[in-house]
Amino acid sequence: MRHIMVMNPKGGCGKSTLATNLASYYATRGKKTALVDYDPQRSSLDWLDRRPAKRPEISAIEGYKEGLKHVARNSDIVVIDAPARAHGKELTDLLHHSDTILIPVLPSTIDMQATGRFIEELKATPTFKNRKVKIAVLANRVRDNTLIFDELDAYLTKLRVPYIATLREAQNYIRAYTRGLGIFELPNYLAWPDLEEWGPLIDWLNSRASRP
């Protein structure tokens, strides 16, 4: 069973968007997939409620109430939409159960600073060091040719954490969310620019570099 956690204390950076699309990706590839939502706002679980019954199944886990207790033991992939404010014991527990952590970052000075600090905090926790959890960052909601993206690009490159993808700001994510789908389940003629951007992210997740 592999646990992939999407994490960043900043709200609105795309955690639920990333978590739901990852769950869709694995489910459509025939993996037995569970989606655990630790956020009481339930964005990932609301997405699952919208999911058409005929689509590959993803099981819904209310992590914010009961943690990982109800995750089926024969799951292949567990995608965790982490809580905004995990600290102390909760953070330790989550790290203890994660193999891979994905950190989305917006092209914004405030978000970049907060994320940098969060990554330092993460790296300093003993659980993180002992388990050799693998982390990676990705830029989200990027608009081409903006100065702030150039700044984010330079910043992420300097962080000493793998910088694995750049996802553009796109209606496809909103379109997919509304229908309970991932971009992998949209028609190809619409989704192809975003599918291309997910290529390096998926390659990294499939590589040994993303596992302890």
Ligand SMILES: Nc1ncnc2c1ncn2[C@@H]1O[C@H](COP(=O)(O)OP(=O)(O)O)[C@@H](O)[C@H]1O
């Ligand atoms: N790449 C993207 N393109 C367009 N909209 C996006 C993208 N990523 C996230 N969003 C939108 O931004 C908002 C915040 O994203 P969300 O995934 O809910 O963030 P978080 O879970 O970190 O709070 C949502 O309205 C979502 O639809």
Ligand SMILES: [Mg+2]
């Ligand atoms: Mg969310």
